[in-house]
Amino acid sequence: MVATTEKSIHVLKEGHVTSPNGFSAGGVHCGIRRSKLDFGWIHSNTPATAAGVYTLNAFQAAPLKVTKESIEKEKLIQTVVVNSGVANAVTGKQGYADALEMQKLAAEKMGVDVDHVAVSSTGLIGVPLPMEKIHTGIQSMENPDCYSAENFEKAILTTDTVTKHMAVQVEIDGKTITVGGAAKGSGMIQPNMATMLSFITTDAAVEHDSLQQALKDVTNKSFNMITVDGDCSTNDTVLVLANGQQNNEILNKSHPQWPLFLEAFQLVSEGLAKLIARDGEGATKLIEVNVKGASTEVAARQVAKAVISSNLVKTAVYGADPNWGRIVCAVGYSEQPIDPDKVSVSLGDIDVVEDGLPLDFDEIEGKQYLENETVQLVINLKDGPYEATAWGCDLTYDYVKINASYRT
Structure with missing residues (x-):
């Protein structure tokens, strides 16, 4: 079932980060948190063109640095792994080494290039990453029972009270292009950016430089226009992955339907941003x-x-x-x-x-x-x-x- 908006963009009533073709996701409890799911992942069938925007906080967390370096090097991501409960921020050389180890272990488990893995963490600052528990989470990535978009959405939460997800579809070049996303964020929201993680996926083929510029422009009108408490955290990231599974003509700024793709991208980003703002810690409105x-x-x-x-x-x-x-x-x-x-x-x-x-x-x-x-x-x-x-x-x-x- 879909709800139709103007200009032939359809909002999926049960849209998730896995709504675009070729993406799967999952989540488990690996022991970082007392009982809630605390380790999640997204995986694309093929390496996806990737773009990212990151917090401007001077204390950028180790996983953010590792992910940023990989995207700058390869411009491709196939697997994203996320833990909640511990931010792996302000953890020095050991924190950086742990983020690299988290990336390496996930790459080996999923059989992908190490630089095609993005890592992300959220939670307490200044606490070492519990690598034994991270290893347990990564081992669970082979268990089909752990796979669902809902599991991923729950695994990335901290003080959030609800999961946050959205997806839309749009016709471009005769192909049905889907853009989906999941996010977490409840407090310390004062972009650019905040304790906020957002992961957006699409099965469109998109040229990297155009995708990066689109993400920057869209973020400025969505995630960078929300606030909860005026604080700015250390880990915040928005990642977008475009795996090209729909085999459309590669989208870029010169494509005649580029504005339509941008509108779909904006709609998902704005929807997730509003869900974050509504779920501010203790918020009622x-x-x-x-x-x-x-x-x-x-x-x-x-x-x-x-x-x-x-x-x-x-x-x-x-x-x-x-x-x-x-x-x-x-x-x-x-x-x-x-x-x-x-x-x-x-x-x-x-x-x-x-x-x-x-x-x-x-x-x-x-x-x-x-x-x-x-x-x-x-x-x-x-x-x-x-x-x-x-x-x-x-x-x-x-x-x-x-x-x-x-x-x-």
Whole structure:
């Protein structure tokens, strides 16, 4: 069953990272965590053209470095292995050696080139990778009972409350191209990037340089437009694998249907990003900030990120307090060229500010609107044609509880 969107892109109702042809995935409990699945993998039948974007945190984790080096060397990935519970970050030379060993063991188990394996980790920082348990997880990759997209999605989670997955299909050159994905992320989400891992697959044949640029552009409009708490972690990665199983004419920037492929790619990335934002630690609501009328695309993004990152805005939404002053305050400190006498603000369809001045509105109606599970804040700068959207969540008492006892 599929739901149809415009321009012949179909959203699969049960879409996963394995929806594209030629991909399989699985997950097991290898003992890093007490009882939950904690080791997962994705495998392509053939080496896939690969691209990646990574955290800008100076303390980049060892697995991220190993994966980045392999993609830069070969531009191909066939197997991805991920553990949760331990981040293998700030672990020095031993951590790097352990990431290489994790890569080597997975390559041997799956019978692929060592540089065609991507490794990723998420969890506690500063803790050595328990290699004996990693080895147990890798041995499980030969067990067909461990294979399912759902197992993979569960194995990569940390404080997440739900799995996150999506897939779409689109017709290109007469071929049905599928783009699928899975992600994890719940806290420390302040891209570029955060404690967030996302894995996107497609059975399209795509030229590497075009794929890398597409990933960068799409990430800037999706994963880099979400925030939970303003922190930036050490391991965050978005990987995309294109295995060409549909035998389409190779897609690149010059292909006449490249924009259609980009739209499908964007739809999956944006869908996963919104699922991450909605599942913020302790969150009860998804907040969407839509900025219109900006003088530049950068200005639109920065204003949207300033508002979505404001703890005062986030707590107001949590308390269903229609305190629009917190919104205009965040717009004002966005460090973008703003004319305060032009700015308008709406809570959904409820106009609260027009041309920089407050409007009379029904506060009870405003409070009722903010009690919805999805809240849209609309800001019109009236200064140009550009717009951007950012996503986040409310800030609750439970966020403090979760992070006050994360290690214990």
